[in-house]
Amino acid sequence: xxxxxxxxxxxxxxxxxxxxxxxxxxxxxxxxxxxxxxxxxxxxxxxxxxxxxxxxxxxxxxxxxxxxxxxxxxxxxxxxxxxxxxxxxxxxxxxxxxxxxxxxxxxxxxxxxxxxxxxxxxxxxxxxxxxxxxxxxxxxxxxxxxxxxxxxxxxxxxxxxxxxxxxxxxxxxx
Numbered sequence: 316x317x318x319x320x321x322x323x324x325x326x327x328x329x330x331x332x333x334x335x336x337x338x339x340x341x342x343x344x345x346x347x348x349x350x351x352x353x354x355x356x357x358x359x360x361x362x363x364x365x366x367x368x369x370x371x372x373x374x375x376x377x378x379x380x381x382x383x384x385x386x387x388x389x390x391x392x393x394x395x396x397x398x399x400x401x402x403x404x405x406x407x408x409x410x411x412x413x414x415x416x417x418x419x420x421x422x423x424x425x426x427x428x429x430x431x432x433x434x435x436x437x438x439x440x441x442x443x444x445x446x447x448x449x450x451x452x453x454x455x456x457x458x459x460x461x462x463x464x465x466x467x468x469x470x471x472x473x474x475x476x477x478x479x480x481x482x483x484x485x486x487x488x489x
Contacts (some may be wrong), residue, residue, distance in 0.1 A: 320346045320367045321451040323481035329470040354463045361459035361467045380417040390423040414439040
């Protein structure tokens with residue numbers, strides 16, 4: 316069953332990207348998947364996924380990003396390359412939502428063959444206006460092979476600039 320997001324967001328996919336049903340592409344725990352068919356290499360297609368959940372704890376956005384590492388390590392070794400706070404003019408679509416960007420490399424297998432994948436993970440926090448003790452956390456992830464990154468990283472940044480809370484959403488940026 317495809318996951319749903321705790322808040323409504325809007326975004327625009329760059330040219331060359333196609334939405335795909337999460338269940339049909341092996342990503343049942345995410346709410347949205349976009350594929351970049353032109354980047355297919357060795358059976359792997361660069362992709363963007365969006366997932367999220369509600370939090371009612373004092374965990375920082377940085378700690379929430381850290382939680383992805385042991386989850387990913389279930390598939391193989393993970394190296395965190397960079398982690399930084401966002402909510403700056405560099406990502407204008409996200410300036411109202413505090414968050415973290417984390418870049419990492421994971422070594423795993425695809426159809427029984429070893430593969431090294433790069434991920435750029437963005438975590439955004441949005442406070443629930445009806446219950447400030449809760450917040451929605453949205454996770455937006457680009458996954459690509461190293462040799463696909465140059466082709467898709469600009470699109471990912473363009474995509475991130477379009478992400479916004481939907482007007483009818485009960486959440487607002489913290």
